[in-house]
Amino acid sequence: MCLAAAAALVWGQRERLAPRPEVATWEYRSLVPQETGPGAYRQVEWLDVTLLGGQGWELVSVTPWVIRNDERKYKAEESPKVITQNYMAYYFKRPRSLQR
Secondary structure, three states: OHHHHHHHHHHHOHHHHOOOOOOOOEEEEEEOOEEEEOOEEEOOOHHHHHHHHHOOOEEEEEEEEEEEEEEEOOOOOOOOEEEEEEEEEEEEEEEOOOOO
16 A cells, blocks of 8 residues: 555656756766876866867866975975975866757
8 A cells, every 4th residue: 555655656746856848957077187107197288178168068167186296306405395286177067968
């Protein structure tokens, strides 16, 4: 009896739970720095970001993916200087096509 009641409830809610056709759905994509070795990364190329924009992807967020501190000496007699490198990640969205 309980199973039949649950089935009736789900059947009655099917239209409310189904995605409405007038509501946009989205697809998402990200471009993140690639690790090229232990602790070494390659920045995302700006050309890749602009190519996605040309394909209809909207840039919605840019966040630090990796923040790396390196100590470097430029001359043997000086103390090391800390260099901070930021590797950014880019996040995109675009409306999902109606054809599924």
